[in-house]
Amino acid sequence: MARTHGSRAEITGPLIRDAARRLFARHGFAAVSMRQIAAEVGVQAGTLYSYTADKQALLADLLRSHMEDLLAAWQDDPSRPALDRLRAFLGFHIQTSLERPEAVFLSYMELRNLTAENRAQIAALRRRYEDALEAILIAGEAEGTMAVPDTRLATMALIAMLTGVTNWYREGGRLDQDRVVAVYWDLVRGAVGA
Amino acid sequence: MARTHGSRAEITGPLIRDAARRLFARHGFAAVSMRQIAAEVGVQAGTLYSYTADKQALLADLLRSHMEDLLAAWQDDPSRPALDRLRAFLGFHIQTSLERPEAVFLSYMELRNLTAENRAQIAALRRRYEDALEAILIAGEAEGTMAVPDTRLATMALIAMLTGVTNWYREGGRLDQDRVVAVYWDLVRGAVGA
DNA sequence: GTCTATATATTGATAGAC
DNA sequence: GTCTATCAATATATAGAC
Numbered sequence: 006m007a008r009t010h011g012s013r014a015e016i017t018g019p020l021i022r023d024a025a026r027r028l029f030a031r032h033g034f035a036a037v038s039m040r041q042i043a044a045e046v047g048v049q050a051g052t053l054y055s056y057t058a059d060k061q062a063l064l065a066d067l068l069r070s071h072m073e074d075l076l077a078a079w080q081d082d083p084s085r086p087a088l089d090r091l092r093a094f095l096g097f098h099i100q101t102s103l104e105r106p107e108a109v110f111l112s113y114m115e116l117r118n119l120t121a122e123n124r125a126q127i128a129a130l131r132r133r134y135e136d137a138l139e140a141i142l143i144a145g146e147a148e149g150t151m152a153v154p155d156t157r158l159a160t161m162a163l164i165a166m167l168t169g170v171t172n173w174y175r176e177g178g179r180l181d182q183d184r185v186v187a188v189y190w191d192l193v194r195g196a197v198g199a
Numbered sequence: 200m201a202r203t204h205g206s207r208a209e210i211t212g213p214l215i216r217d218a219a220r221r222l223f224a225r226h227g228f229a230a231v232s233m234r235q236i237a238a239e240v241g242v243q244a245g246t247l248y249s250y251t252a253d254k255q256a257l258l259a260d261l262l263r264s265h266m267e268d269l270l271a272a273w274q275d276d277p278s279r280p281a282l283d284r285l286r287a288f289l290g291f292h293i294q295t296s297l298e299r300p301e302a303v304f305l306s307y308m309e310l311r312n313l314t315a316e317n318r319a320q321i322a323a324l325r326r327r328y329e330d331a332l333e334a335i336l337i338a339g340e341a342e343g344t345m346a347v348p349d350t351r352l353a354t355m356a357l358i359a360m361l362t363g364v365t366n367w368y369r370e371g372g373r374l375d376q377d378r379v380v381a382v383y384w385d386l387v388r389g390a391v392g393a
Numbered sequence: 394g395t396c397t398a399t400a401t402a403t404t405g406a407t408a409g410a411c
Numbered sequence: 412g413t414c415t416a417t418c419a420a421t422a423t424a425t426a427g428a429c
Contacts, residue, residue: 035230052395114308158382161367162360169359188352195389232404246413
C-alpha cells in the first residue's frame with residue numbers, strides 16, 4: 006500500500022480518524038502506535054502530525070465528534086407523550102450504538118487517556134446527552150404515566166443497560182436489531198413503572 | 200521506597216497484584232510498564248518475573264481470580280422464591296462491584312489484551328456468573344412471579360445496568376449504597392414484570 | 394502534503410551476582 | 412528472592428528535502 010508523493014488531504018484526514026478509531030477500540034489507546042495508524046492509512050508516520058497535534062488530540066477528536074454527532078442526531082419533541090419519547094430514545098440509542106460500537110466503546114473506555122481539559126469537555130457533552138433522557142423521565146413523572154422516584158439514577162441505569170447491547174450483540178446472531186429493541190422496550194417500560 | 204536485598208515473598212506477590220490492578224485500571228494495560236508496577240511495590244523490575252511469566256499473564260491472573268472470587272462468594276438457594284433470590288443477587292452484585300471497582304473495570308475493558316486461551320477461560324467464568332442470574336429469571340417465569348420473555352437478553356441487560364453503578368458511584372456522594380440498592384431494586388423489579 | 398531520516402526516550406524481558 | 416546491568420525492539424515527535 007506504499008504510495009508516492011502527492012496530496013490527498015481531503016480523504017487522508019477521515020481515513021486517519023477511521024483507522025485510529027478502529028485500532029484504538031481493538032487494542033487500546035496506549036497499545037497502538039502512530040506508525041500502525043499511518044500504515045493502515047497508507048502514509049508515513051510523520052504525515053499524521055499534519056492532521057493532529059499529537060496522539061492524545063487524535064483520541065479527543067474522536068470522542069468529541071462522536072458525542073456531537075449523537076447530540077445533533079437526537080430529535081426530541083417535548084409536546085409528545087413521555088412514553089412515546091422514551092420509546093424513541095431507546096430506539097435511537099440502541100441503533101446508533103450498534104452502528105458505531107467502536108466509538109461507543111472508546112467513549113467509555115479511554116476517557117482516562119485525555120488531558121484534564123479534554124476530559125472535562127467530553128464529560129460535559131455526555132452530560133447533555135444524559136440530560137436528554139432524564140428530561141423524558143421527569144416529564145413522565147409529571148404526566149403521571151411513569152413512576153420514577155430518582156430520575157437521575159434511573160437515567161444512569163437505563164443508559165448503562167442500553168449501551169450494554171454493544172457487549173454481546175453480534176451481526177447475524179440469534180436476534181435481529183428490531184427484536185432486541187422490542188425486548189429492551191419491555192424491560193425499560195417495566196423499569197419506569199409504565 | 201528503595202529497599203535493600205532480602206526476601207519477602209509472601210507479601211511481595213499480593214503487593215504486585217494490587218499495584219498492577221490499580222495501575223492497569225487507571226491507565227490501561229498497555230500504558231503501564233513493568234517498571235511502574237515494580238516501583239509502586241518497591242522492588243526492581245526484574246523481580247516481577249519471579250512472580251509472573253510475563254505482563255499478559257499478570258493481567259490474566261487478575262481477571263481470573265476476580266471472577267473466581269465472585270463465583271465462590273455468590274450463595275444461592277434455589278428453594279427460595281425467585282424474587283427473593285433476585286433481590287439477593289442485586290445486592291450482592293452491586294456491593295461487590297462497588298467494593299472492587301478496579302477489578303470490575305478491568306474485567307470489562309481489558310479482555311482484548313489476553314491471549315485467545317486466557318480470554319476463553321475468563322469468558323467461560325463470566326458465562327457461569329451470568330447463568331447464575333439467568334437461572335433466577337427462569338425460575339421466576341416458571342413460578343409465575345416474573346414476566347421475562349427472553350431470559351438471556353434480560354440477563355445481559357440487568358448485569359449491564361447493575362455493573363453501571365461503577366461508572367458514576369462516588370464514595371460520599373449524594374447517595375449511600377443502601378439507597379442505591381433500593382432504587383435499583385425498584386427498577387429491576389419493574390423490568391422483570393413483578 | 395508527504396516523504397525520509399533521526400533524536401531521544403522507554404519498553405519487555407533476560408543473565409548473572411549476591 | 413532480589414538486585415544490577417543490559418540487549419534489542421519500539422515508541423513519540425521533529426527537521427528538512429521534495
